[in-house]
Amino acid sequence: MKFTAIVADDHPIFRKGLVEILSEMKDLEILAEVSNGIDAYQSIIAKRPDVAILDIEMPGLSGLDVCNKVLSEKSETKFIVLTMHRDKNFFNDAMKIGVLGYILKDNAITDMLLCVESVLKGNKYVTPEIEEFLTLTEKENDFPQLEKLTATEKIILKLIAESKTSPEIAALLFVSPNTIDNHRSNIVKKLGLEGKNSLLKFAITSKGLF
Amino acid sequence: MKFTAIVADDHPIFRKGLVEILSEMKDLEILAEVSNGIDAYQSIIAKRPDVAILDIEMPGLSGLDVCNKVLSEKSETKFIVLTMHRDKNFFNDAMKIGVLGYILKDNAITDMLLCVESVLKGNKYVTPEIEEFLTLTEKENDFPQLEKLTATEKIILKLIAESKTSPEIAALLFVSPNTIDNHRSNIVKKLGLEGKNSLLKFAITSKGLF
DNA sequence: GTCCTAATAGTGGTTAACCACTATTGTGTA
């Protein structure tokens, strides 16, 4: 029986390379290739692949956001994330969320193949360069309240920081604007914010912390 | 007769995608694929391809270094450079050196193909997003529009950046809220801003510049 | 089964931001 995969990356040429490499694995079938987080999420929910290979840095929902959202919904799909940057926070977040594969975009093709094989068996595989960048200084978290936010709330906070309005976010996530309004209220309450546009201000000024 | 090319990029997966795309061009033969600037230079000197497709950001010699070196030695090889970053300086350097093709790594595959076709004919081809990032880097470096603001407008902009609302600013300056509303409109117009809360976003993110 | 939480969606209301106008006053300057 063939394993199934979906691939998400917003760089068409890189994605082409990725799909080409994965196509060379005989026991793997690529169900879909998409270019953003929202499409990735929808594809995973619709097709339930054995493994999802996601770029972290994508417009809208990041690869980690997608993992977080899917994994919080009891899914069998295993996750491999890719990133350009040797960022300790990305790595820690990925491990916390339950990502099995962690690969740098400049890793060798063989690393990618080993990673997919390993993850399909349910094992972890992280980039060989991992020790090198784990020694980088960790950004300290000044906002412990952020931990109290749910996965959905964090995603919405991120989209607010990207200057998206509530109606825009609602359209992106395919829910009612009222729901976003509701989430906003809850976020404001959890973070203890006050005043007009306080959430937007918070989101913009603390961008990078979440 | 087939045209010939060499490809240089230090990211194996991206390079794979690139080679795969170029292989689909029937009249193009890839003579070599390399992963750094030195190898790129030696390959070009040895094989004299019609076109060299080079990543700018490579270890050792950058793609632009390679172009510069080869072009100063009277070569017939045409150059296409690739970069991740929307950097005005890279672009200016490339044009100065005599690079014909300039493509962003997140451009579409069709852009890449059009670029190669164009460059092989001796014509220039630059990324479609070029105007966007040429104005973007300019905006990031300085805000010439800020000079057009009057003294009162600058004061109001500063107070907005301090998270004051229009009624608060009106109270502070002992004028009507309508007047502040009016100034806001004028500032928004002068700065060419658009969208909800765009002025607040601008004020916060460019705080320190005024 | 009960309790709690998250996510969803709705009603109804207030305020602020923004947009497009008009209009008056004062201050320069060609």
Next chain:
DNA sequence: TACACAATAGTGGTTAACCACTATTAGGAC
């Protein structure tokens, strides 16, 4: 003097953010 511009203030309208509720559904925990 006439023109341009800045600052002031107003009318009237739309949209978004926020606030306070209620309510349903689905999972987990006890």
